[in-house]
Amino acid sequence: MKLLSVVLLLLPLSICLAEVVKDFTKSCPGFFATPNDVVSPPTGFTGTQYKQICQTRNNQAEFATLYDTENRIPVYSAYRFTGQMKCNRLDKWHTEPELEAGMQDQNQKTCLVNQAENGDYKKSGYDRGHLAPVFLATSQNCADATFTLTNAAPQAAMFNRNTWMRTEKNMNDTLTKDCLNVGWRAFVVTGVVPGTDTLKNEGRVRIPSHFWMAFCCLDNNNKPKHSGAYIGQNNDNDCPVYRWSVQDLEPELTELYRKQFHNIPDFHFTFFAGECYTETETNELQIIENKKRKMSQNERNKDCQSNKRQKL
Numbered sequence: 001m002k003l004l005s006v007v008l009l010l011l012p013l014s015i016c017l018a019e020v021v022k023d024f025t026k027s028c029p030g031f032f033a034t035p036n037d038v039v040s041p042p043t044g045f046t047g048t049q050y051k052q053i054c055q056t057r058n059n060q061a062e063f064a065t066l067y068d069t070e071n072r073i074p075v076y077s078a079y080r081f082t083g084q085m086k087c088n089r090l091d092k093w094h095t096e097p098e099l100e101a102g103m104q105d106q107n108q109k110t111c112l113v114n115q116a117e118n119g120d121y122k123k124s125g126y127d128r129g130h131l132a133p134v135f136l137a138t139s140q141n142c143a144d145a146t147f148t149l150t151n152a153a154p155q156a157a158m159f160n161r162n163t164w165m166r167t168e169k170n171m172n173d174t175l176t177k178d179c180l181n182v183g184w185r186a187f188v189v190t191g192v193v194p195g196t197d198t199l200k201n202e203g204r205v206r207i208p209s210h211f212w213m214a215f216c217c218l219d220n221n222n223k224p225k226h227s228g229a230y231i232g233q234n235n236d237n238d239c240p241v242y243r244w245s246v247q248d249l250e251p252e253l254t255e256l257y258r259k260q261f262h263n264i265p266d267f268h269f270t271f272f273a274g275e276c277y278t279e280t281e282t283n284e285l286q287i288i289e290n291k292k293r294k295m296s297q298n299e300r301n302k303d304c305q306s307n308k309r310q311k312l
């Protein structure tokens, strides 16, 4: 009788828990592109602070996250894009008991050591910016699954609500028209580069310097057909986001991450195992910017990093 009530108590909680796993490419494999049959999460992140999470709701994995328990932000979230569907935002954020020693469920009142909590963001001036975006969620379960703090990083409000949202829309258009509509499968990975500051200067949650996104589209034989990437600066200067080729963004990100990981000189960032460079990567410069505020070149140079692609 006692056992039964314990089981019943645990049941409604356990159906909405994410799973921390040893190898998410095996435990929840459907979210990583497999160009030329190579399973390909971004590489370079080794160390015990990184936890692999299968983001699960109602017993179904919706996407995968690599979480940095030291900086208390994700490194990236990976998902398959299958088309955009309307679903309601519940705006109810949860945390992951499995990341904490001895924590049974998310209603238990304990101080979270290995992850961010709502209190860290409160009055910090930063949004809880989604990595796997709720905007592109393909089902209500999936939308709910994105509202975990393990899928969020501090994002400047202007950047989140203007340019980055327009970037997500731009990618939705590209993936829908250029990949799904011609019968290819689309995979996306979204991540952040840790910056120098933390929320409220408390040292608990690191503020990213950049947000980035990359996609790889495959045909039925796992041949890479289309790819592209975006990167934007995470501040309120309203800097534009640039569309890059996957091949160009890899060395750029390697450089940015190396500044963070000065202890890992051979850090090398790759997207899609270096197997998704495609002829249809865009070669024209594409800029996504806030429609309300067009920037002059002078302003851009002052507030924002110059775009290296222009010099190529």
Ligand SMILES: *[C@@H]1O[C@H](CO)[C@@H](O)[C@H](O)[C@H]1NC(C)=O
Pocket (backbone or CB within 6 Å): 084, 169, 172, 173, 174, 176, 177
């Ligand atoms: C996503 O892209 C498709 C194709 O361009 C478009 O029909 C749809 O309205 C887009 N969704 C949003 C929310 O922009």
